[in-house]
Amino acid sequence: MLGITPSPFASALLWIVLVVLAAYLARRTVHRAIRASANALRRSFRVASKAVTRSHERLSERNRDVLLAAGREAKERIVEREFDRINDTVRKDLSNYSALHRALSESIERIEKDHQQAVDVPPDPPGWVEAVEAVAKIDEREGRIGVGNILADIHKSLVKAHKEAMNAYQQASGERHKLLRHMRPDWRRIQEKLAKVGKNVDSLLSRSVTIDRHMQEYEDIVKGRDRAVSVLASSSLVNFFVSAFVLGIAIGGAMINFSLIARPMAEMVGGTSLMGGYRTADIAALVIIMVEISMGLFLMESLRITRLFPVIGALPDKMRVRMIWITFTILFMLASVEAGLAYMREVLLHDELATSALLRGADAATAATQYLWITTAAQMGMGFVLPFALVFVAIPLETFVHSLRTVVGLVAVGAMRALALVLHLLGMAFHYLGALLMQLYDLLLFVPLWIEERLAGREAADGVPGRSELQL
């Protein structure tokens, strides 16, 4: 069919010449088409890349806002809590300040009084000195004979007076020492009270330093400083992974809880009925666990430990306390039900083992039953405790939910950035692919192009303007 000459070689050669000639004639059009296609693709990808970049920037901005808002809220809570603590300290200690002041004043007054009473009174000058002087002035002639007697009396009196004076002095000293001893507990009391006041003041000072630090960070967040954003992003990631880990542990606990109650639940709802392809007993057990987790969430919300449901947090205190009691009562009842089911599970297990042993022809009572109460008690204990343990899932759940927004945002930003880069690279690739295709096209036409070049060179040498010059 393709043989246009008797010789296949000649036919092929002729076909090649014709094709090359046709391709040469269509060269400019083909080049334009390739260039247009490549440019169109490049522009499309560039536009797409820019759109993705813009979205990525918007998302980054939104993430930043979300992060700052979350950080602001968290910081407000921390500062609020610190102020609450300061308020408690101040209320507790300063409300007693007047009593403290009175106690200190009374103690000091008592000390002063005791101190005054404890002043050392100098002993009276001995009365016999004057008597001695009088005796000394008596003339020798006047009555030296009676002097001896007088002196003996004086000596006797003096000894007696001295003894009395010494007794009185010792008694007074004892009284003073007693008073000084009484002062000691007052001093100690004052010292203790002052130490306590000092400790409280130190605590207030350290809290004020903490508040200063938090306020500084809060200011950074409010002003949207980059440092604050990076700190918040990093802490959000840490929170995400830690809360995910704790949630994983909680899921493990829930699974154990499930296995404890799923089997005996068949006694209540039947062992074979199905709901949506799943055993109704399993679904019922799962529902009980979910209800327990929900009650735990509500309890934590009512206690204002978590803030997942603002409606509960905003309830009046009276209603909130009522809700705490209601949720706790429901939890307690469910925990009791679980303990009962755990007991039932053990009973069923033994029943089943006994039946299996009987059917196997073995003695049903071969198993040692004296220690079985330990496993029964352990299962019941777990059945009772696990619902309360699951209450605390609310805390990591809240952290997980809050940090998840940031993590999802960061992942989305990363993905969009990668997508923008890929689109940009694709645009560039199509641009260069167009150029490559044109070069490859020209490679097939190297013979006519070579001839054209030679002719153009000759025309240039003859001064005839070339095709390109004519085009210009």
Added chain:
Amino acid sequence: MRALIVTAICVLLASCAPQAPQNHGVYMLLDTSGTYAEELTKAEQIIRYTLSRLDATDTFAVARIDTGSFSERDIIAKVTFDDRPSAVNRQKRVFAEQIAEFVSSVEPSPYTDITGGILQAVEFLNEKGTGSRTILIFSDLMEDLEEGYIRDIELELEGFEVIALNVTKLRSDNVDPREYLGRLDAWQARVEEAGGTWRVINDLDGLEGLLMR
């Protein structure tokens, strides 16, 4: 949004739709004729094993093969297990006791009406409407009908699995094994022509595959 609601309703309806029964129905025929009655202690072992494999809502019946087996009176014990596990265990124990009592007091029958027993089993299991239906035949498969009993009847065994257990060899089988093999082949052909599946388990230590769920 509308599509979402429609999909949700469809899923809900599909989940609430009545599902095909998943329970198991087993009917066991015990040959009590002649010397085969001595093999019944093995049958008790199989019954206990079967009981251990059955679960809530399953149905199990044990009937004897005697002169005229197409009768409810030949059913020794029957039970449809309760939905509650504790009740199931209790039922299993009672069933095992009934069988033990029967085995200890069984009297050999002069004739062997296997076909009548199978007809009774089919009727019983069809009436129970279980998800899967298995007929266990604990016999040497040598049918011996009393004069006047007509058992040349086509069986309807579509959806049934028939398992022959402990098919012992008779003295004449030892003389000419073709009789034994011919007997087995004849029953297999009869069951398969009736639409059922046929299996033989002679090694009672390998009962694991008896009730494949």
